[in-house]
Amino acid sequence: MTERFITHSTFVLERVYDAPVERVFAAWGDQEVKRRWFSPTMEVDFRVGGTERSTFRNQPDGPLFTYEAVFRDIVPNERIVLTNHMHSDQDRIAVNLVSIEFAPENDGTRVTxxxxxxxxxxxxxxxxxxxxxxxxxxxxAIELRPTALTSTMV
Structure with missing residues (x-):
């Protein structure tokens, strides 16, 4: 019989990006952009009550992980609150409450x-x-890097 137990953990991560708040915030809700930095299989319905979902393997012969989230609160350019759960094959392995906060910092954006x-x-x-x-x-951060401007001489 499998031993059943729960472990709780809280962490806080911060990053400052060299991009305006509007661009950083948009990277979380635009499906095509989020596929580039989060997961190529990401499906996003970015609205309160909407969902996002992704599947992936960490190793070619490893278990199939499924990430599913529900957006609980969205304040444009300020915050996103979601709940998510993760499965490894058919087994639920985690349930989380996540807040993402966006704040201007100098010419960039602090994400907490x-x-x-x-x-x-x-x-x-x-x-x-x-x-x-x-x-x-x-x-x-790679996704948000400024694109190099090129010019051609006529």
Whole structure:
């Protein structure tokens, strides 16, 4: 028989991006943009009560992970609050409450993510999730880099 237990964990991550709040906020709700930095399988219905969903494997022969979230609160250019859960194959491994806050900082944007996690039966952990979210935020930084302007001489 499988031992059942819950582990709780909260983490806060902050990043400052060299992009205006409107552009950073839009990167969370635009499906095509989010596919570039979060997951190529991401499906987004960005509205209160809407959902986002992604599936992926960390290793070619590893389990299929499914991430599903529901947007609980959205204030444009200020905050997003969502609940999510993660499955490994058919087993639910985590349920989280996440807030994403956006604030102007100099000419850029400070993003603060607070993640309150409930990890089930040792199949997921807060430090693993924190590392994964950190990697996503690093990919967002790449997505938000200013595009080099080119000119041609006539």
């Amino acid at each position: 993510i607070t993640d309150h996690g409930t990890y089930l039966d040792g199949r997921d952990r807060g430090d693993w999730r924190e590392e994964g979210v950190g990697q996503e935020l690093d990919r967002l």
